[in-house]
Amino acid sequence: MSVAEAGGAFHRARGRTLDAFPAEKEREWKGPFYFIQGADPQFGLMKAWSTGNCDSGGDEWQQEIRLTEQAVQAINKLNPKPRFFVLCGDLIHAMPGVRAVFSGHYHRNAGGTYQNLDMVVSSAIGCQLGKDTHGLRVVVVTAEKIVHRYYSLDELSEKGIEDDLMDLMKKK
Numbered sequence: 001m002s003v004a005e006a007g008g009a010f011h012r013a014r015g016r017t018l019d020a021f022p023a024e025k026e027r028e029w030k031g032p033f034y035f036i037q038g039a040d041p042q043f044g045l046m047k048a049w050s051t052g053n054c055d056s057g058g059d060e061w062q063q064e065i066r067l068t069e070q071a072v073q074a075i076n077k078l079n080p081k082p083r084f085f086v087l088c089g090d091l092i093h094a095m096p097g098v099r100a101v102f103s104g105h106y107h108r109n110a111g112g113t114y115q116n117l118d119m120v121v122s123s124a125i126g127c128q129l130g131k132d133t134h135g136l137r138v139v140v141v142t143a144e145k146i147v148h149r150y151y152s153l154d155e156l157s158e159k160g161i162e163d164d165l166m167d168l169m170k171k172k
Contacts, residue, residue: 036075036085041068044093054093100146102139108132109150120148140168 043061048054075085100118108130110121123132133152138161140147147168151161 033083036082038071038085038087040089041087042090042093045090048093100148102137102148118146122150125153138165140165142168142171 041064043064044059045054046063047060075082098117100120102120102122104122104124106121106129107124107127108121109123109132111119113119120137122137123130123135125134125136128134132150133154135150135152136156137148137150138156147165149162149165
């Protein structure tokens, strides 16, 4: 199924069921399958590595784009198709590094800090296991900081993103 087909199927979902991926088909073992795992396209690293300046550089991505396109084309030619494709590792070669890790799956808002690394857990769009509302986290990234705020779906729909976060995006 293509992404466009899956998107169309999403809109055709009835109730809490998605016709494109019937739950009955995925509940029971149907035999062996395979998936593809790729890692570290790290756009920008090849130039930085070749010039010996891995602390900066990263401003040219042509080689990595070509290789990533080649990977996608190779996967698309496979028969049978893989069940899914997962991409791990560094997506881009960027400095100064990671300041925050964002995740979900806990179905409530949580987090903490360890050695200047923020761990931010966002509650669910769907089933809530805590007192948080159904919602989304807006994350604004500037050169100086990362600012995030959790919004209920109603709040985001009715009021949008608050002015102080919008003002952060106007600064260069």
